[in-house]
Amino acid sequence: MNMKWNFVASFIFLLLILALPMKTYAHGARIEYTVDVTIEIVAMYDNGEPMAGAQVVVYAPDDPSTPWLTGVCDDDGCFTFTPDISKPGIWDVQVRQAGHGDMVHIPVGEDTATTAAPGGYTVFQIILMSACVIWGFAGTTLYFLRRRA
């Protein structure tokens, strides 16, 4: 009988000790991490002016016909969004304002590109390309003037 009561008393004592609020140290460790791929686009007209207030539509790779996200560019033409990294592939982002705009295709996943500026030309390139075309027109002009003479 005594042994039984001793056992019950020991058990209760043990529970009380375990229930006492005290600082304990665990020996295991666990680190959790989350990767957020944030994409920032900057939309501007070809004269360098930002497309402030332009509408943005983002299409996910698994459904390129249904908008995954819609939004508006800020005053600097910037728009930031975090794609769902469980959907790797090409994310399409279309920007539009008054019939002007463009669509950019952003790879998300293993081939994620950090920066890209598709279709951009430097001022020198623009001048050179314009000069080439103008040279062609000037040549046409001179050719037909010569024939006429």
Add this chain to the structure above:
Amino acid sequence: MHIPDGFLPATVCAAGYVAAVPVTWYSLRKINQRQNPREDIPKASVLTAAFFVVSWIHIPVPPASVHLVLNGLLGAVLGYFAFPAILIGLFFQAVMFQHGGLTTLGVNALLMGLPAFLSYYIFRIRNVLRKDSKVMTGIFGFLAGFVGLGVSVALFVVILLNFIPADFDIATERTAIYTLALAHLPLMVIEGVFTALVTVFLQRVRPKLLDSV
């Protein structure tokens, strides 16, 4: 003013090409009926180069920014050469700078080329009145430049309003289109004045260049 690739349904782009073909054919036929069809090619070539380049000249009209078009000037000075000139200029703009687009080339050519015909007919009214008068040349030059761009903007607005994709907020896009159209009003005046200055200048120094129109 240039509608880029991907902003119009494929059927509209195709319809633009289909409609641009007979207009181009009509222009070339009219040119071919002239006594010397080659006579105005140098003039057309120079103005095509001007048309190609001026789209880079932007004029800030807050909150938008617009660029010169000069389709009214081409219509007034080139007559039936204007449409092929605009078509070629737009082609180079699309290929070199992605200004506009190849799929929308037909639509853009109609947007800017058809009003050029109108400008041509407006400018020809001076022939009925007093052809040698610089005042008349200036007045109808202004009207040609002003109306040419104005009708282009009107066509631009009508096409865009009718083909706003459902994925975008239609009210916001509509407001943006109207804002851009209003921003072209000062440009219409500028192009009118510029066309008047050029036509009066040509009449003074080389009146023969205006004889064909």
